[in-house]
Amino acid sequence: MIHRRTPARLRRRVPVLFSGLLLLTLLPVAAPGARAAVSAEPAEPAVAWRVGAAPFGLTFLDHGRPVTAEAGGAVAGPGGRLSYQVGGSATSQEGATYHRLTDLVSRRDVPGGTAYTVATDEPARTATVTVTRTAQGVRVRWSLRPSGDVTAVFEALTAGGAEHYLGGSSAAYVDLRGHIRGWSPGKEGNEAGDYCQNQEQSASTFYLSSGGYGLWADTDHVGRFAFPGATHGSDGPTCANTPKPPSGAAQPYPCPVAATARPDRVQICVKDAGLSYDVYTGSPAAVTSAYYRTVGLPSMPPASEFALMKWRDVNADQAQVLDDVAQLKRLDIPLGTIWIDNPWERQPAGNTHRINGSACTNSGEFDPTFFPDPQRMIDEIHAQGVRFGLWVTSHVVSAPSSSQGGGSCAGINDVWAKNGWLVPGTNYIDFTNPAAREHYVDQLTRIFRMGVDLAKEDRSEEYRFETTPFAGGPGAGLYLRYPDLYQSAVTEAMRRAHGNDFETLVRAGVPGTAQHTHGMWGSDVFETFAGLRTSVRYGTSESLTGHFAWGSDTGGIDPKAPANATNSPTPSLFTRWAQFSAVSPVFEVGGAGLNATPWKYDPDTIRRFRDAVTLHYELFPYLYGLARTASRTGVPILRAVGFQYPGDENAWAQDQEFMVGPDLLAAPVTADRADADGAAGRPTPVDVYLPAGRWVDLYSGQVVDGGRTITRETSLDEFPLYLRAGASIGFNTRALGGWRTGELSRPGLSGSLYAPEPGHAVRLRVSGATEQQAVVLLPQAPRSVTVAGRALPHAADTGALRTAREGWTFTSGPFGGVVLKLSPHGRAADVTIR
The missing domain is CATH 2.60.40.1180 (Golgi alpha-mannosidase II)
Known part of the structure; x- marks a missing residue:
C-alpha cells in the first residue's frame, strides 16, 4: 500500500x-x-570447521568438504595468517614490529562453539580464538592479551589457482583476483586510473569466492583485502585527490599488505587490536544471502525508483524545471521523477553567477531570485503525475570561490560553523553531534514536506577521517560509518515528511547503508566510451554491496580532452549509454551537456533515446520482481556473469557484459570505435561470451548456442541482449500500448x-x-x-x-x-x- x-x-x-x-x-x-546456475532463494548453508594444533590453524568446510583454510607458513605481519603489528601509529609504521600466533595451548566449550587459547611468539602475550556457529555460517573472533600496543592484525586464507572473487565497487575490474580492495569509501589505489575523482565507492568488508565460500569482516576500522597475486604497489596506496585527510590532520598509512605477490592466499589487514569475521559457504547466491541475513537486508525501493529520472547540472530557474517536464511529454518520453541539482539553495547577496557549487549549501532555503515560488513549482510538477526531488549534501559551503560564484554565506548558513557542528578541518557536518544531526533533520523535514519525493544524496566520501576527532569519539572507529550517519539522517527526515513513500539516490555506501536507502548512482564519470566502460564495471560490482537499485549518469558528466565542441556526449555515445541505462535498475539522465536536454539531439538520436526508455519500462516487471528478491535475499539485480555461472572460467573474464537477474544477458556497446562507427552509419562488432545453453537474441530473433564467444555486428538501433532459452520473464510489451507521464504500468x-x-x-x-x-x-x-x-x-x-x-x-x-x-x-x- x-x-x-x-x-x-x-x-x-x-x-x-x-x-x-x-x-x-x-x-x-x-x-x-537449461537450469539457472544459481537459485534466487538459496538454501541454508552447513558450515563447519576443523582445528590444527601445532601450528594452530582453522579449516572451513561445507558439508564436510574443505573450501578454504588459514594459509600456511610462519610469516609474521603483512601476508601472514594469525599475525599482528605492535607499535607504530595510525600515521606511521616507524618502530613497528610483527608477531604471530603459534601453537594451541588449551580449549574450552562456549555456547555454540569453542574458545581456543593460542600461544604467540611473544612470551608475555597469548591469544584467544573463539569459533562459533551462527544462523548463517561460522564466526571467528580473535583477540590478544594484553592488547594495548597492538595497532593492526593480519589474516590470510588459502586460495586455489582458479579462484575468482567479487565484492565492493571498482572502476577498473570486476574480478578482484590480483587486486587490492580498500575498505574506505571513496577512491583508493591506482586501479582508479583516470577516475581518481569524487565518485562513489562503497566500502565493502565482504567478498565471495568462486571456490564456494565468502567472508565478512565485522569491523568499523580501516582495512584492506589483497587478493591472490596483488602487491602493495600494484594498486597503489591512495588516490591523490580523494579521499583526503581534513585540513591539519595527518595522512594515515594504508593497512599494509605483502610487498611481493602471494598467489596462494587472500590477505586481510585491519587497523585494530583484534578481528572478527564470518565465513559462509555455498553458491554465490547462498553466500550473498547469508551475508545480508547477517548484516541486514537491503530495503525495497518504491516502484517509482524504476521510472525515468531527469536532472540538469544547473537549472537556470523554476520555469526551466517545468519546461523540462513539458519537453519530455512533447516527445512522448515517460518521466517519473525530476530533481533539481546543486545549486538550488540561497546564494550570497548580489551573486547572479550561477554554476555548480555557487549556493550556500545547507541553508535550508530555496534561492528567492531563481526559485521565487518553489511550492507552486512543486505543485505544478505533481499535477502532471511527476515526482519531485532535490539534491542534498553533507557539506556546508561558507564562501563560494570566484569560479563558483563568489561572495560570502555569512548570515545564510553559518549556523553550522558558529555552533561547532562541523568535523574539524572540513566543511562536513558532524552527525555524531546530536544537536547538529537534529538541526539537519529538522531543516530537511521542513523542505521535504513541501512535496519533495526524492533526495539525491551527494558527497560523504571525500575525506579520510581516520585521524580526525568527532564529537562522538575518535575517527578510527567512526570514519567508515560516516556515509551511514549522513544517509540515515536524510532517511529520517524523509520518513518524518512522507512515511515510507519516498525515493533516495546515494553515491557512497558502507555495510548497512542499503537498509535505509533505495538507490545508488555512479557519479561523475567522463563523457567518453572509457567512462561508459567504467560505469559498466561499477554497476556490475557495486550491486553486490546491497545497493541493487543502481544506475549511472546517462552520457557521463565530466568532459575530457579531446572534448567535442559542445562538451556533450556525442550522439553515438549518448545512444550507447542510454541502452546500458535501459537494462540498469535506475535510469536517470542529465548532466552539463546535451544529455540534460536530449530533445536538442538530432531526430534519430531522440528516437533511439525514446526506444531505450521504452525498453526500460518494458522490463519494469522483471526488474521489480528481481528487486523484491534482492530485498528478501540480498542477491543483486545486476550480476557478474561469473556470479551466475561460478564454474565457468570464461564467465569470470567478462567485465563489459553482465547478467540482469538469472535469465537476461546484456553486453552494452562500449568500444571506442563505436563513436566513429555510429557517425558513419556502420555497425560495431561486439564480442559477446554466452555461457552454456541456448540464447535468443532479442533484436534479431536468432537462437545462438552458448559456451563460446561470438562476434555480433551491432547497429545503433540495437545492442547485444539475450534471453536464456526456456526462460519466461516479466515484460510489458510496447506492442499493445505505451506509457504516459508518471506511469509505469496499468491493466x-x-x-x-x-x-x-x-x-x-x-x-x-x-x-x-x-x-x-x-x-x-x-x-x-x-x-x-x-x-x-x-x-x-x-x-x-x-x-x-x-x-x-x-x-x-x-x-x-x-x-x-x-x-x-x-x-x-x-x-x-x-x-x-x-
Missing part, C-alpha cells in the same frame, strides 16, 4: 501495481531447458516475455483476474493459438489487437514473435501455440 502525503490529484497518477505485475502469470508447461500492460526451447511445442499456462499480455519469441507465425481448447481470435496487426478484447498477432523485427492478449481467467488454463 502506498502512503503519501501529497495532493490527491498526484496520488491518482502514481503507478498502480497489481498482483499480476509482480508474478509471472504466463508460465511454460513442462518446457525443458493491459502486465505480462511476460517467453523464449521457448527451439524444436519443442509451445504450451503455456495462464491464470489471473486481470487482462494480460505476452510475447512468445518465435521465428514465424503459428497456424493457431488456443486457450483451454478454444481458438483465440487472430488480429491482423498490433493496432487491431490493442482494441480487441482478446486475441493474438505476429510481429517481426526486434522482440518479435506471437503477441498474446488474454482476457481475465479465474482458473488456470493452457495456451497452446501450433
